[in-house]
Structure formats: C-alpha cells, structure tokens
Amino acid sequence: MSIAVVGVNHRTAPLEVRERFAHAPREVPASLERVLSAGAGGGVLLSTCNRTEFYLAEPSDSTAETVWAILGERLGAGRSASEYGYFQRDREAVRHLYRVSAGLDSMILGESQIQGQVREAWEASRPQAGPVLHRLFQSALLVGARVRTETALGTGAASAPSAAVALAGKIFSRLAGRSALVLGAGDMAELAAGCLVSEGVRVTIVANRSYERARAIAEQLGARALTLDEVWEHFANADIVLSSTAAPHAVVTWERVAPAIGRRGGRPLCILDLAVPRDVEPAVGQLENVFLYDIDDLQAVAAHAAAERHQEVPAAERIVRDEVERFWAWYGGLAVVPVLKEFRGRLDDVRAAELERALKRLAHLSPEDRAQVEQFSHALLNKFLHHPTIALKQAAQAGRGYGLLESLKKLFGLERPDGS
Amino acid sequence: MVLVPHLLALGLYGLATALALAPFAGLRPAPRALTLGAPLSGATAHVVGVAQLTPVGVAPVLSILALFLMLLQVMSERVFRASAVALFTGPLATGLVGLALLIGLGPGAEPSGGGNAWFILHVTLSVLGLALLALAFITAALYLLQFRELKSKRFGQVFRLFPPLERLDRLNHVALVAGFPTLTLGVLLALGYAVRYAGGMHVDPAQIVWGSFTWAVLGSAVWMRVVRHWAGRRAAFASIAGFVAVVLVYLALKLAEPGTQRFL
Incomplete structure (x- = not known):
C-alpha cells in the first residue's frame, strides 16, 4: 500500500507549460481512467491555473510514467513533462496535499480559493478516488479549515x-x-x-x-x-x-x-x-x-x-505535521490487518506442512500423542507470532506501522506477484 | 456589598480593555466570545453594584456612566462589529469605576421629596444620554483616525483594525439620534420631579446651566445630522467639539463649587 502525488506547480513549471497541463473538468475522467488502468487503486486529479497534480492510491511502478506521458502529450513536439514536475510518496505526498489545502503551497501564501479547488477536484474524481484518497481529501479539507481557524494565515489582502x-x-x-x-x-x-x-x-x-x-x-x-x-x-x-x-x-x-x-x-x-x-x-x-x-x-x-502571513507559517506547518501523523496512524492501522492475516496464514501453512511431514515419520504415535504434537505446533507458532503481532499493532497505533509492514512483507515474501 | 461587585466589574473591565488593546500591540486578537464575554460579565456584576446605590453625588453617577459605556461597547461590537470602540470605552469605563471607588461609594443621601422612582429614572436617562454623546464622540474620533490613515495611505494597525468609515459614521448618527430623545426625557423627568415632589427645593443654577447646555449641544448635533444632512468628517468634528464643550463646562462649574456630595 502507498500514496503518491505526481504533478507540476507554479514553482516547477512556467505559466506556458502549466497552461498546457491544465485540465478542464470534462477532461478529468479520461485522464484518470488512463492512469488507473496503468495500475493504481484510486486517483484524484487537482488541476488549477497554478498546479496539475495526480494523487494516487497504491500506484504501480509504471503509474508515474503514465502520468508524465499524459502530460507530455499536452506539451507536444516530443517534449518531456517530467522535467517540470515532482513525484512524492507516502508521508511526503500526504504532507504535500495538506500544505496545498492550507494555502502553504500557493503562489499567494494563505489564499483560500485553493480549498474550494481541492474540494471540487475531490468531488469530480469521486468515482475513481477509492476509500484511501476519499479519506485523504476529506482530511485535507479539515486541515485547511483548521489552519485558517487557528492561525492568521488567511487574513489580510495579499494580492x-x-x-x-x-x-x-x-x-x-x-x-x-x-x-x-x-x-x-x-x-x-x-x-x-x-x-x-x-x-x-x-x-x-x-x-x-x-x-x-x-x-x-x-x-x-x-x-x-x-x-x-x-x-x-x-x-x-x-x-x-x-x-x-x-x-x-x-x-x-x-x-x-x-x-x-x-x-x-x-x-x-x-x-x-x-x-x-x-x-x-x-x-x-x-x-x-x-x-x-x-x-x-x-x-x-x-x-x-503577505509579511504578516509569513509569520504564521511555522504555526500552520505544525498543524500540517500533526495531521500527517494522524492520517498516517489511520493508514498504517488500515494496512496492518490484511498483512497480519496473510503473515499468519503463510506461517500456518508452513506449520501444517512441517507437521504433516513429521507425523509421517512418527507413525508409531498414538492418536492422543499425535494430537499433543499438533497442539504443540500451534502453541509454538502462537508464541512466535505473539510479540511481532503486538509490536506491529502498537506501531500502527503510533503511526509507525507502515515501515514495519513493508519490512515484514519483504522479509516474508508477502507481496503478491502483481505487486499489490 | 456595593464594593465587591464594583471591584469585580473593575477587574473585568480592565481585562476587556487589555483584550481590546492586544491586537494593537501585535498580539493575536482574542476570540469574539471573550471580547464580548469579559465586558458583559463585568457589566452584570456592575448592575448588581449599581442597583444598591442611591444615584446622588459624583461617585454613583460616574459608576452608572461607566456601566452604560460598557453596555454601549458591547452593543457596538455585537450590532456594528465596531470592536475598536472598546479602545476608548474600555479605559474610560475602567477609569470611571476606579475613580468612583476612590471617591467612595457609600450609601448616598436620599433625594428630597421622596420621589425616588422619578429621580432614579431622571438620573438613569440623563446619564444614558450622556453616554450616547460620549459614544458619538468616540466614533467620531475613530472616524477621523481612520480617515487620516486612508488619506495618508499608511495601511497600519488603524487601517486593519478599525471599522470602515461608513460604519463609524452610521454608529455616530445612531448614537446622536438615540441620545437626544433620551436626554430630553431625562430633563423632562427632572422638571416633573421638581414640580411634583421637590417643591421649594433649592436647585443649583449650575445644574440648570449644564443640563440645558448639554441638551442644546446634543440637539444641535442631531439637527446638523438629520436636518442639514451633515455626514463624514464635518459631522465627526461637530460631535467632538460638542462633547469636549460639555465636559469643559462641567469641569468649570465643578471647579467653581467643588465637592463630591452632589453631581453639580
């Protein structure tokens, strides 16, 4: 599981490039469909005059390439779109969206129009967003509102x-x-x-x-x-x-x-x-x-x-940081259950296979003794799994579950052949 | 039991003043619930204290004036979103309550004639009229400060924290138009009280002079605004001149015959 953002903004691309990348609302579903078919569990396209960004849930390795291809076609003449953009994953991607929604990433610091644009993008992409991005965008709007309520980032006329x-x-x-x-x-x-x-x-x-x-x-x-x-x-x-x-x-x-x-x-x-x-x-x-x-x-x-707004940036960044951790705790917890289930299942398969092999060699045992041996194998497996299970659940609750899960998946070969 | 509510009111008015001044010191403005809650709580305690006073003498009148100023501050913020009014009303009300406490808020003398209800109503309405004249002065001063800020293109704290010119002008208009009938009724009640209950009572000429002068000043200001359609800077200057004249005449009359037992 992962979250990513692929796109360009006013810092990375000049206006003439951003103009070409901008998507009219009617163009959004087709572009998203292409990206999702390249391998992603969900997608939201945020396109304004200052940014064009694809937010992706569970993207495959080739998804970012598809995004650059879509944007490259808009540039024409074989020009590469990726040189104007960025690709961020996981916490950084969540942080990026939260900063966008709060107006921290806007050309005019703290402008409020972006919040409406984030909402519109989410609503326009709702059929393709999926549950993770649904939750992410919902929380991004709350972060934007929190920053505007708890700091003076949006006050005064800055343009x-x-x-x-x-x-x-x-x-x-x-x-x-x-x-x-x-x-x-x-x-x-x-x-x-x-x-x-x-x-x-x-x-x-x-x-x-x-x-x-x-x-x-x-x-x-x-x-x-x-x-x-x-x-x-x-x-x-x-x-x-x-x-x-x-x-x-x-x-x-x-x-x-x-x-x-x-x-x-x-x-x-x-x-x-x-x-x-x-x-x-x-x-x-x-x-x-x-x-x-x-x-x-x-x-x-x-x-x-604008000068007064700049003084509010540290307070706004603190809110963003807290909210990223909160989202990540939820996201880590979401990922723990299926991985733990698969981990247990995989080890139980090993236990059952080894038990069967051992019992073949111990044919002289009475049925009561065979039952004892089987019970022993279950108890041993449970003892082995107890500590990692507790540690993983605690890490997930503390928002650190995602890294451990990735390690677990790699160490025990839990990733399926399709990469999911 | 007069002192405790007054001390409580003094503390809460002080807090309200500090909250009003905070944004001008570069601090974040307090939540509206607090900027309204502090003066309202102070006014509630103040009402309890004022209810136990006989409105005779300088100290009780100053206390009542402070109460009305604080209530007008809350009204200005609630209805007109003119929180900057508190810059004047806050320190003024705090100072007046402090001064009243210093002079002494003991039980006052009963007004002669036994017509307490008439007398209390006369004092209440007259002081309310005076408080409205003070509010007209305050909004006029705020108007002129904001006008100067906008004309000189300074865009500082005054520009950001003061209400728009038109709103201040409107509040000035409302204060004058509400103040004149209130003071008129207060003066008429004084006449009725004198005729009905205080026959043969000695009325100090200073009271008649100042009462008539204040009524004439307020009447002229209303006439200029309503009949002559004065507005903006001209009306603001007139309000300020009128209020300053009323205060100066009071101080001159008081200097001529000092003492705190009588308001004049």
Missing part, C-alpha cells in the same frame, strides 16, 4: 486585486450593491472589475477610448458603454472608480472630475488607479472625501498582508 477590494471595504460598510465605473477595457481592468463583481459590486459603466471595446466588456458585465469624453459627469454617482487605460498620460484630471465630485454631497468616492503610467492626476486625491489609490498603494497593502 493586488484583493487589496483593491480591501481598500474599498475600509471606506464602505458593505460592498454589495455599490456602483462601480470602469475606465479602460484591457485585461487588468477586466480582472479587477471581476474581483469587485464577486463582492457584489455592480459595474454600471465601462468607458474606453474605443467605444467598441468598451461595449464588449460592458456587455459581459451588464453595464453601459461610454467613450471617455462622456464619462466625467458620472463621477457624481459612482461609489468606486476603477481605472486601467493604456493612456500615456493622466486622463482623470482635477478639471474634468472636480465639478461632478462637488455634486456628491460629501459621499465618499474610492478611486483605484491600476494603470502604469497612472491614469489619475494626484490632485484628484486631494478632493474632499475622495480616496485615491494607485498600483503602488495596492502592492503596499498586499505586501504588508
């Missing part, structure tokens, strides 16, 4: 988009229902707008130099499209302005927006300038009740939160 949300959240009681105005129609504007929308903010207007591009984004967000020249008067109504145009100079100037801001009646306005070079003139931030933040400010908020 620029989440820092934007955090800043707006320090001005307004609730972001849900607030109206946002988006200037620019590039990828950054779209990404940041998506973050605000996920908090319940309504994007009401998307303005861009090119009306057509603004209309395309506005349609996606259920907003109205305008050109930049038409947008300034709408500063009187919006709660949040998100600016990310590609203009080489400031487009939001004091002269353009001060009259509209003057009509707000003192309501706060949060302006998030994500553009480089900046879109918003610093003087706009001097207006009463206007809170202006540029990309440096967002990164400062994110860096501050």
Whole structure:
C-alpha cells in the first residue's frame, strides 16, 4: 500500500507549460481512467491555473510514467513533462496535499480559493478516488479549515486585486450593491472589475477610448458603454472608480472630475488607479472625501498582508505535521490487518506442512500423542507470532506501522506477484 | 456589598480593555466570545453594584456612566462589529469605576421629596444620554483616525483594525439620534420631579446651566445630522467639539463649587 502525488506547480513549471497541463473538468475522467488502468487503486486529479497534480492510491511502478506521458502529450513536439514536475510518496505526498489545502503551497501564501479547488477536484474524481484518497481529501479539507481557524494565515489582502477590494471595504460598510465605473477595457481592468463583481459590486459603466471595446466588456458585465469624453459627469454617482487605460498620460484630471465630485454631497468616492503610467492626476486625491489609490498603494497593502502571513507559517506547518501523523496512524492501522492475516496464514501453512511431514515419520504415535504434537505446533507458532503481532499493532497505533509492514512483507515474501 | 461587585466589574473591565488593546500591540486578537464575554460579565456584576446605590453625588453617577459605556461597547461590537470602540470605552469605563471607588461609594443621601422612582429614572436617562454623546464622540474620533490613515495611505494597525468609515459614521448618527430623545426625557423627568415632589427645593443654577447646555449641544448635533444632512468628517468634528464643550463646562462649574456630595 502507498500514496503518491505526481504533478507540476507554479514553482516547477512556467505559466506556458502549466497552461498546457491544465485540465478542464470534462477532461478529468479520461485522464484518470488512463492512469488507473496503468495500475493504481484510486486517483484524484487537482488541476488549477497554478498546479496539475495526480494523487494516487497504491500506484504501480509504471503509474508515474503514465502520468508524465499524459502530460507530455499536452506539451507536444516530443517534449518531456517530467522535467517540470515532482513525484512524492507516502508521508511526503500526504504532507504535500495538506500544505496545498492550507494555502502553504500557493503562489499567494494563505489564499483560500485553493480549498474550494481541492474540494471540487475531490468531488469530480469521486468515482475513481477509492476509500484511501476519499479519506485523504476529506482530511485535507479539515486541515485547511483548521489552519485558517487557528492561525492568521488567511487574513489580510495579499494580492493586488484583493487589496483593491480591501481598500474599498475600509471606506464602505458593505460592498454589495455599490456602483462601480470602469475606465479602460484591457485585461487588468477586466480582472479587477471581476474581483469587485464577486463582492457584489455592480459595474454600471465601462468607458474606453474605443467605444467598441468598451461595449464588449460592458456587455459581459451588464453595464453601459461610454467613450471617455462622456464619462466625467458620472463621477457624481459612482461609489468606486476603477481605472486601467493604456493612456500615456493622466486622463482623470482635477478639471474634468472636480465639478461632478462637488455634486456628491460629501459621499465618499474610492478611486483605484491600476494603470502604469497612472491614469489619475494626484490632485484628484486631494478632493474632499475622495480616496485615491494607485498600483503602488495596492502592492503596499498586499505586501504588508503577505509579511504578516509569513509569520504564521511555522504555526500552520505544525498543524500540517500533526495531521500527517494522524492520517498516517489511520493508514498504517488500515494496512496492518490484511498483512497480519496473510503473515499468519503463510506461517500456518508452513506449520501444517512441517507437521504433516513429521507425523509421517512418527507413525508409531498414538492418536492422543499425535494430537499433543499438533497442539504443540500451534502453541509454538502462537508464541512466535505473539510479540511481532503486538509490536506491529502498537506501531500502527503510533503511526509507525507502515515501515514495519513493508519490512515484514519483504522479509516474508508477502507481496503478491502483481505487486499489490 | 456595593464594593465587591464594583471591584469585580473593575477587574473585568480592565481585562476587556487589555483584550481590546492586544491586537494593537501585535498580539493575536482574542476570540469574539471573550471580547464580548469579559465586558458583559463585568457589566452584570456592575448592575448588581449599581442597583444598591442611591444615584446622588459624583461617585454613583460616574459608576452608572461607566456601566452604560460598557453596555454601549458591547452593543457596538455585537450590532456594528465596531470592536475598536472598546479602545476608548474600555479605559474610560475602567477609569470611571476606579475613580468612583476612590471617591467612595457609600450609601448616598436620599433625594428630597421622596420621589425616588422619578429621580432614579431622571438620573438613569440623563446619564444614558450622556453616554450616547460620549459614544458619538468616540466614533467620531475613530472616524477621523481612520480617515487620516486612508488619506495618508499608511495601511497600519488603524487601517486593519478599525471599522470602515461608513460604519463609524452610521454608529455616530445612531448614537446622536438615540441620545437626544433620551436626554430630553431625562430633563423632562427632572422638571416633573421638581414640580411634583421637590417643591421649594433649592436647585443649583449650575445644574440648570449644564443640563440645558448639554441638551442644546446634543440637539444641535442631531439637527446638523438629520436636518442639514451633515455626514463624514464635518459631522465627526461637530460631535467632538460638542462633547469636549460639555465636559469643559462641567469641569468649570465643578471647579467653581467643588465637592463630591452632589453631581453639580
């Protein structure tokens, strides 16, 4: 019995490789089926933008090769996938999943999105997971929850988009229902707008130099499209302005927006300038009740939160370590029963064969004496097995059973020819 | 039996203050059950102590004010999730109970006229109105600190631990709007008490001056917020100015006629 993880993540593979390895939900069953047919008792595929990992129960020696072959096909041109990845077994594999679920292995330390992704991967792979991985993923989610509850690893906004949300959240009681105005129609504007929308903010207007591009984004967000020249008067109504145009100079100037801001009646306005070079003139931030933040400010908020999260890593690692041992104790106990049964059976076969041979040579014995000899053989076997059985059960309870079991299997040739 | 509950309350308020200050000292915030449990337990003990007091004199009034401040702290955290209010209410309530104990919480003189229920209700409502004015001051101060943090882009402890500006502004509004009718009722009860029970009783002009001044200050603050729609920084400055003026006028009147037997 063993557990393994084969895969790549953001530390081992560049984005262009990870993009190719990423599996859409509909592709998961076929890939898992191929891996399982190569020899594994169960499998779960975790595929996000930062990682593609196959978690395997009882993998055979060739299973990892099959995983690399599947991923290699996605790279094309005969390129090898294994050079981008890793293969971990047993405790290390369990530890890896627990760290992933806790956000310790994430690009943004402590981010919580990964926990949902682990859950989705487990649910998508449920028919092929098997009991061991079922238990492993269930416990991984509990570990993630424990780390987030008992440490401050998930607190603060540790990325620029989440820092934007955090800043707006320090001005307004609730972001849900607030109206946002988006200037620019590039990828950054779209990404940041998506973050605000996920908090319940309504994007009401998307303005861009090119009306057509603004209309395309506005349609996606259920907003109205305008050109930049038409947008300034709408500063009187919006709660949040998100600016990310590609203009080489400031487009939001004091002269353009001060009259509209003057009509707000003192309501706060949060302006998030994500553009480089900046879109918003610093003087706009001097207006009463206007809170202006540029990309440096967002990164400062994110860096501050990230530094605080790093202080929580030792506490989170301690939880992971404890939980790995707990899982391993369960797993070791699970493996003990069938191996002990087989061990006893194997030795009993030897005892029975030797007894039969001895009794043939002792044909003169009376039936009572033959019974005595047979009883002696049973007693001797039980005496021999008593200590190893107790030691193995105790080791399993203490989480050290797996190594002993492996030794026992090798010493007494308990492994079946198929390798299981 | 007055001392023991007050000492218990003092200890628990001290603990609540320490819990409120802990995150600012870089320690992990205490669980919410504890940050709510400590002041609530203190307030429970405090109620037992206050119930045995005659609300005459400086010490009993300070004790009642501390009790209301602590109850308003719990309400602010429970309803508005504004735990930072405890930064002010915690030390203030602890200090007021300590001061009341120092002055002495012996059995007070009976109010003349025998109208105890009217008198107790008058004091209770007036002090509650004052506590709400203090809460408006506290939320205004928190608002200005958070405003400065956000404008100057410091993103330190204040940014992380203080509530959003809009929530502080809302709490300031609620405190003022609830405080004005409460104080008005307290003042009306004083008038009714004087007319019905204390006929011929000498009412110190200082009491009339300070009571009227406080009522006028609270009324003006409510008028600015509700009728003139003041909000944000302007309303915060008005709340702070009003509260400071009320406290200064009280101290000036008290200096003119010192003594702890009467509140004024």
